[in-house]
Amino acid sequence: MEHNIPDWMNLHECHKPKRDSRRFITATLKSISSASSLFRSNPKAYSPADAPVMLFISIALIIMTASSKNLYFSFVMLSVLSVRMCLLEGKDIIKAFLTALYAGIFSAIILIPSVFFGSPHSLISISLKTFITTGIIQCLSISSRWNDITASLKMFAISDLIIMSFDLTLKYIQILCSTCEDMLNALLVRSIGKNREKAASLSGISGTAFLKSKKMSEETGQAMECRCFSGHYERKIRLRHKAGNIISIILFSLIAAIFIYLEFRIS
């Protein structure tokens, strides 16, 4: 079988590209990569204790911080958070600190009117609490693997089906992010001149990603049926850092004692 290629393919292409910003592609690529990295399994997770212990301590600390009426306790938590952040790697300290700082600043901006309504104290205490609680969540997500965290939810009597939904969601967020990255790269390598329909190109990508997610969810459902799925999904909680767990629980007990003392003795 002979397939003659068209004449123009034999000619040397002398393409002189026109200037046209590709920022819409590069900016989207960057934001998708950062979203994807948030959920990517963290191979260097370096939590001092196991995920169930860290999750329990983090939730308890957030509840204590939020419910505390004493500003001294917020300062105690601020110093605890500073020490915890110092145990992270340099790049992660910046990431955790900046995220917490932005959340704190955002809540301060929202609370500015409270100053004029005679409650300037709220501006400081709520912004501080927002900074602390966001910082605690950041430390947990940076130092623990997401899959370990979802498995730890079992400890809080959360049903297997909900844990499975979390696990599948995490998995598909990563898959869809990587698909979108590939499609944006494909768009980038073919954007060799002036693209007059930038919005149409991006909507094509989001449409394809949506169709892919629909197809993947159907296929996962079918695969589960084929494997006789009966609603039973077991994730085992494994404890590895025995010393780390004990030290973390002792430190947490100390903070809890400070909380009880400050809340019920002084105020």
Add this chain to the structure above:
Amino acid sequence: MKTAIYLEDICHAYGSSISLRHISLEIKAGSCMALKGPNGCGKSTLLKIINGLVFPNKGRYLLFGEPVTKESMKNEIFSKKLHQKIGYIFQDSNAQLFSPSVYEEIIFGPLQMNISQEEADKRAKDCMRLLQIEHLAERAPYHLSGGEKKKTSIACILSMNPEILCLDEPIAGLDEESQELCLDILKGLKKAGKTIIIATHNNDLIKNIADEEYRFYSGRS
């Protein structure tokens, strides 16, 4: 024959996982190089480096004597010229197709070149005829079969008439007849002086078309 692609001591890692170690190779213009190796050995990463989508941690990459670096790719004109010169066919065709119809997908590239609408239309139709997908012109790429998607993705790259073709598993998922068709087209392109780089496991394809073979052993040549 002048050198189209020159790679010297290329090393690359994704975080802590090393994907390429000390890869050096020279590809002459008009020749066909086959990249062969087990899954996950770094063939696709090397193709992405050649296309300026990923940058090596160490080493030098020259395209027709011009260095390709992260800095040079920031230059809009340079990167657009590079992407016109090198046509990249992704391993996963799903990732390459984003337009609402096959015709629009194929004409996307030519419409951005300084050619008339008629010429762009002719190119799109020629590519569809060449790949025997004229009947799919109005279909949505996402709903095509795997083989049809592959042919569409090849057509949309050929319509830009690149000097170098990077094909990542070009005949994977194609039936025998389509494999023969693709092989025939690749031979025609080689005859037309195109430089072809193929990442494949297929020994028949390598035997039939490749001038040189480059073997990977888990991230190492």
